[in-house]
Amino acid sequence: MHGPPESQEPCGTFGPDETTGATSTAASRGEARRLPRGGVLWALVDCNNFYASCERLFRPDLKGRPVVVLSNNDGCVIARSAEAKALGVPMGAPEFKVRDMLRAHDVAVFSSNYALYGDLSQRVMRTLATVVPRVEVYSIDEAFIPLPAALAADPVAVGRTLRQRVAQWVGIPVSVGVGPTRTLAKLANRLSKQDSAYGNVFDLTPETVDMDRVLASVDVGDVWGVGRRSAEMLRGRGILTARALRDADPLWVRQRMTVTGWRTQQELRGMPCLTDDDLPVPRRSIRSSRSFGQMVRTLEPLREAVATFTARAVAKARAEGLVASCIEVHIRTPRHTERPRYDETTTITLPCPTADTGLCIRHALTGLERIFREGYLYAKAGVTLFGLEPAAGRQGSLLDLLDGSHEHKARRERLMAALDAVNLRHGRGSIRHGAEGDPGAAWHMSQKYRSPRYTTAWEELPEVLCR
Ligand SMILES: [Mg+2]
Structure with missing residues (x-):
């Protein structure tokens, strides 16, 4: 979705030809639907068994055959097709423990391929945006969609259209849950998968259930x-x-x-x-994002914000003993504005899983440059790490050894440990990467009226003068 601003507008191509099947929703019965405060209904679109579905997309021969996807270095099961779930392959199981079972049932096994998943994720999101005016990407395989009054009149029909179009244009099966709030939409999505009678679209509103x-x-x-x-x-x-x-x-x-x-x-x-x-925060991911204190127009402050958020997220990963395989970068204009709107997310696959701040910032900034467009006033940026796995259990990649970077990596790890130690002692951001810029920059959350951090920041200790 890298087109000019006007391509961000909804196409409004929501036609009756796509709303197959008779629906007995409030709308089709001609009843008025009471919209909740804010005047929207929420839909949550979630890709079914996303990683496994991605693998199957280019391998039609795998239709009906159980598929599992393993974490980096083929450690654990991180995704299962419906057939694999039915076999009882446990989520998170170490590969060596289920190897015999996978073989016995002729399960197709894949190493994780985040470059593929990230790209297909973006195609899914773009396809959704051709049906509805706004898509809020929530995680690699989920998006929240606010349904304005016109679409909220028959949300089940909208859900079916979304499902059909993504199936036809991208080839990934999705489920849609609808509710008066995001939390209820999320619940509805869960329920939509539980009973095949719902056809993967479930409307959890007081008018219908x-x-x-x-x-x-x-x-x-x-x-x-x-x-x-x-x-x-x-x-x-x-x-x-x-x-x-x-x-x-x-x-x-x-x-x-x-x-x-x-x-x-x-x-x-x-x-x-x-x-x-x-x-x-979505499961199995780490996110750092904020609305800006002051909106920004140019690339430079966005670079600082994305670098800052990356540093925070990566530090959090290290604190939890995790390394990341992928970085998602998100920027957007305000949700409610008369000015042209822009909202874009990109996914960058790291060459190998890491919790190195410098490296992650470099990749995140490459992603930012890919999606940045001139001419908008940006209100928010965010960085999400996913494809997380324990740093300790990770086997060194053969590539690390081949290019002699093993020692370099060990040095970088010590550097990161030192950085964390200093920031723990002297407060977050005491040592920063240059790319993060000035901590007083205008894009930071505005807190002009914040009282001093008397008890947690050395430079803001209360001062006592004795004469
Ligand atoms: Mg999913």
């Missing part, structure tokens, strides 16, 4: 944004289902689960209250 019954059937741990620890805490209190969480005392939820849990609860109640700055 019995919300009480549906939410009571969902385990509280399966609610988007409820982590494992929160789920355990909730179960201990007898809150077992999404319905029970929705109906819990909001004050108690806020106390025990902070404002994050409270937002989730509000969203379950159909009140949209997540902004795209506080969406839960």
